[in-house]
Amino acid sequence: xxxxxxxxxSDEITSCNCCNSEDIVSILRAPDFxxxxxxxxxxxxxxxxxxxxxxxxxxxxxxxxxxxxxxxRDETPETLSExxxxxxxxxxxxxxxxxxxxDGTIAYDVGAGRGNLLTALLTKGYDAYGCEPSAELSxxxxxxxxxxxxxxxxxxxxxxxxxxxxxKGNVDIVFLWHVIEHFENxxxxxxxxxxxLAPDGVLICQGPMLSPGYVYPAHRFFHSESNIxxxxxxxxxxxxFMDGFTKERFVSFALAKEEHPSxxxxxxxxTSPEDAVGSLYYTLSKALAEN
Numbered sequence: 554x555x556x557x558x559x560x561x562x563s564d565e566i567t568s569c570n571c572c573n574s575e576d577i578v579s580i581l582r583a584p585d586f587x588x589x590x591x592x593x594x595x596x597x598x599x600x601x602x603x604x605x606x607x608x609x610x611x612x613x614x615x616x617x618x619x620x621x622x623x624x625x626r627d628e629t630p631e632t633l634s635e636x637x638x639x640x641x642x643x644x645x646x647x648x649x650x651x652x653x654x655x656d657g658t659i660a661y662d663v664g665a666g667r668g669n670l671l672t673a674l675l676t677k678g679y680d681a682y683g684c685e686p687s688a689e690l691s692x693x694x695x696x697x698x699x700x701x702x703x704x705x706x707x708x709x710x711x712x713x714x715x716x717x718x719x720x721k722g723n724v725d726i727v728f729l730w731h732v733i734e735h736f737e738n739x740x741x742x743x744x745x746x747x748x749x750l751a752p753d754g755v756l757i758c759q760g761p762m763l764s765p766g767y768v769y770p771a772h773r774f775f776h777s778e779s780n781i782x783x784x785x786x787x788x789x790x791x792x793x794f795m796d797g798f799t800k801e802r803f804v805s806f807a808l809a810k811e812e813h814p815s816x817x818x819x820x821x822x823x824t825s826p827e828d829a830v831g832s833l834y835y836t837l838s839k840a841l842a843e844n
Contacts, residue, residue, distance in 0.1 A: 566594060569774070571596060571784075572598050572787075577603065581593050581830060583765065585604070585768035591604050600780040600822065600824060602776075602833075603774045628667065630696075634698075637698075641677060643670070647807065650755055651755050651757075652753065657680065658679055658680060658726075659680050659720060659724045659725050660679040660680065661727045662684075664686075664732035666690055668693075670683075675704070679726070683705050683713075684705070684707075686708065691705050691707040692707075710745075721749050722749065722751060724749040724751060724754055725754050726755055726757065727746050727750065728757050734760045734761065739774075743756075744788065747788050753810070755793070755809050756790070757807045758805070759806075760775070761802060761803055762797055762802045777836075778795065778797065782821065785820075792806060792808055792820050793809050793818060795807075795820065798839045
């Protein structure tokens, strides 16, 4: 009989959940989703913001899949179908920087969740494939949207990319939509994602910014503009789009190789704690003013 393993929690985080640097500093306290006071650590290497939830020593993929299965348990086929129209609008929004659908235009949805974005990409005419580690969510998506097992694979991001290694260097679009902040090893996965991109391919991401409703253990870190700048440079990419001034407090960004025709946009990289706090205040003020 196997002995049940009880998760062990550390006293506090000791390294960045984005880049693994130990050069982190407590920068502020913020309310979490239950309005409890949580310390937020700023990484002086990559400028990620990491909530001080004690580290849980267990399989991270299992923890994340369980969380999202519970989070979306009450959704119906009708509500899922309604969300596809919204995701089609997302695809349309990026049409100026992504390759048009057609023969051989390959798109990936890494961390497909309930299949809304993957379905939208297929509806728009892309040769789209996705992965989702939750068997429950991927089975639901296949049933609701009539997705084949080849289109949506129940597996991890790294395994999915390995299975499709014959397309390496030829993928036109990769979506990581509310996914990066959940990864235990984000930079390892992002490097594998970049290796799949065609010279004019685009990596499109969205994730939550630091805001009380999003501060809970499943969100391992939060982007800032400086963090996105660091990720791009670390991957050898340029930032060709970024917008964080939304009422939802989401930040969206697109990264591409130098060969992509879109020019790089100006971004800032602030590593000192004082500058990072000022940047957060400015971003929040802009979001409130514009919404």
